[in-house]
Amino acid sequence: MASISDNLSHIHQEIDKALSQEKSGRKVRLLCVSKTKPDEMIKEAYAAGERCFGESYATEACDKIERLKAAGLNDIEWHFIGPVQKNKTRQIAAHFDVVESLDREIIADRLSEQRPEGMKPLEVYIEVNISGEEQKSGCAPDDAEKLIAHVRSKPNLRFTGLMGIAQDTADQQKILQEFSMLRDMFVRLKKSNPELVNLSIGMTHDLKEAIACGSTEVRIGTAIFGPRVYAQPRLGDSAKLSFIGGGNMASCIFRSVLKHCSPRNITVSGPHVEKLEHFRQDGAAVTSDNLEAARAGSVIFLGVKPQVLTGVLEELAASGTDFSDKLVISMAAGYKLSSISRILHSERLVRIMPNTPASLGEGITAVAYGSGVSAEDKELVRLLLDGMGKSVEGSEQDLNVIGVIAGCGPAFVYRFMESLISESVKHGLDEQASREIVEQLLKGSADMVIHNQDTPVSKLREAVTSKGGTTFAGLTKMTEGHFEDTMHEAVEAALKRTAEFESMY
Numbered sequence: 001m002a003s004i005s006d007n008l009s010h011i012h013q014e015i016d017k018a019l020s021q022e023k024s025g026r027k028v029r030l031l032c033v034s035k036t037k038p039d040e041m042i043k044e045a046y047a048a049g050e051r052c053f054g055e056s057y058a059t060e061a062c063d064k065i066e067r068l069k070a071a072g073l074n075d076i077e078w079h080f081i082g083p084v085q086k087n088k089t090r091q092i093a094a095h096f097d098v099v100e101s102l103d104r105e106i107i108a109d110r111l112s113e114q115r116p117e118g119m120k121p122l123e124v125y126i127e128v129n130i131s132g133e134e135q136k137s138g139c140a141p142d143d144a145e146k147l148i149a150h151v152r153s154k155p156n157l158r159f160t161g162l163m164g165i166a167q168d169t170a171d172q173q174k175i176l177q178e179f180s181m182l183r184d185m186f187v188r189l190k191k192s193n194p195e196l197v198n199l200s201i202g203m204t205h206d207l208k209e210a211i212a213c214g215s216t217e218v219r220i221g222t223a224i225f226g227p228r229v230y231a232q233p234r235l236g237d238s239a240k241l242s243f244i245g246g247g248n249m250a251s252c253i254f255r256s257v258l259k260h261c262s263p264r265n266i267t268v269s270g271p272h273v274e275k276l277e278h279f280r281q282d283g284a285a286v287t288s289d290n291l292e293a294a295r296a297g298s299v300i301f302l303g304v305k306p307q308v309l310t311g312v313l314e315e316l317a318a319s320g321t322d323f324s325d326k327l328v329i330s331m332a333a334g335y336k337l338s339s340i341s342r343i344l345h346s347e348r349l350v351r352i353m354p355n356t357p358a359s360l361g362e363g364i365t366a367v368a369y370g371s372g373v374s375a376e377d378k379e380l381v382r383l384l385l386d387g388m389g390k391s392v393e394g395s396e397q398d399l400n401v402i403g404v405i406a407g408c409g410p411a412f413v414y415r416f417m418e419s420l421i422s423e424s425v426k427h428g429l430d431e432q433a434s435r436e437i438v439e440q441l442l443k444g445s446a447d448m449v450i451h452n453q454d455t456p457v458s459k460l461r462e463a464v465t466s467k468g469g470t471t472f473a474g475l476t477k478m479t480e481g482h483f484e485d486t487m488h489e490a491v492e493a494a495l496k497r498t499a500e501f502e503s504m505y
């Protein structure tokens with residue numbers, strides 16, 4: 001394996017090569033991104049001459065900074081580049097020289113207020129969401145100017161830069177387009193903000209594109225320190241889980257999380273305690289007091305119906321509990337993250353849409369993350385859901401589509417099975433035999449699809465359909481009966497209903 005100093009000389013060469021094309025004589029700062037990496041690696045990079053380091057996780061970072069200062073590494077410039085959580089601003093204001101990831105006014109207020117006396121103003125870059133991906137942090141491009149004005153009004157902050165993260169894609173044109181958008185904004189805003197000198201764009205995989213688009217600072221982790229390995233999260237004994245609402249899906253998730261968490265650390269609430277008896281028998285605490293359950297948990301599952309969720313959230317919010325300390329996971333269909341955050345004042349939110357086969361560990365669960373969810377939170381969510389089958393992560397819009405295809409889907413499939421069973425019975429087979437035949441049919445057909453990943457499903461269909469044969473005759477009738485149109489209309493109707501629900505909350 002190449003040493004860190006070899007990696008660094010290679011990166012500096014890459015930067016110089018990219019710059020040599022433009023013949024401008026300008027320099028690009030290298031920020032060494034050391035998140036998740038041990039002190040020893042930082043010391044090696046320091047010994048090779050590096051003085052700018054970037055970190056993303058506040059607690060980990062502040063511990064490192066203190067240790068390295070104590071070890072005599074006093075002249076490092078520390079940049080915070082991860083999502084800033086409200087309850088971490090004091091630590092960050094006391095330890096960092098630059099915060100690159102500012103994207104909300106409230107964070108600016110707190111950082112300025114909490115910057116310790118005697119330290120020079122905290123340098124701040126505004127992070128702009130240039131990829132337009134919902135789950136990415138950063139303010140919307142249109143909101144940047146207002147946020148900059150706000151930062152400039154703060155006595156202990158100094159606005160000096162813009163930061164952006166391009167979409168993680170192989171599409172070079174898309175990356176160039178996103179970086180150019182930020183560069184244009186940088187050039188325009190510079191005119192009225194003389195202190196704006198930093199354009200922080202470019203990571204390991206898009207360094208060249210970033211420099212071509214005028215980057216003044218690249219943030220490089222992997223190419224210097226190697227790939228990051230995130231420790232397998234374990235729910236330690238201190239992790240407490242709460243379920244508000246104890247219905248079928250809550251039971252299903254409960255069983256999934258029992259693999260990782262002692263039932264002693266779980267509290268379940270619902271209006272009728274007697275209906276929570278099976279949770280109690282499994283060792284969990286049960287209560288009719290939602291607030292008691294919410295206070296007990298560091299992770300809270302909201303399993304109540306969307307119609308009553310607003311009332312429940314308002315009750316929780318009225319208690320004054322700080323929900324940014326808690327990871328809140330909602331399974332209320334059609335209830336938007338923004339509606340939850342409006343009431344709870346936290347962005348550490350997750351929406352999930354499981355489907356009923358999850359109760360057998362064969363489900364497909366759609367997951368959408370709020371902007372305050374950290375990489376560790378995501379690992380935790382994956383861990384908690386792993387007993388339910390597969391999960392797919394996407395935007396809230398994706399979640400709605402998956403909710404229809406996979407959530408309503410079992411009912412569509414059952415409807416199809418019912419028809420086949422009843423046809424079989426009409427022709428004289430008994431009910432039980434008909435059911436067994438149709439069960440095995442669905443299972444076997446699904447396995448054929450799963451085991452032939454390179455074959456389109458239509459090809460599998462053609463393989464059982466010889467022209468003029470029996471299957472062909474049957475399929476022709478399905479086409480004449482507008483099977484495709486029926487499925488299309490079924491999906492559209494369900495999506496429309498989803499949108500109607502979303503607009504209600």
Ligand SMILES: *Cc1c(COP(=O)(O)O)cnc(C)c1O
Binds near residue numbers: 081165205219
């Ligand atoms: C982790 C991280 C980087 C470094 O990414 P690499 O692909 O490892 O170079 C840069 N910027 C931000 C905001 C990061 O979180």
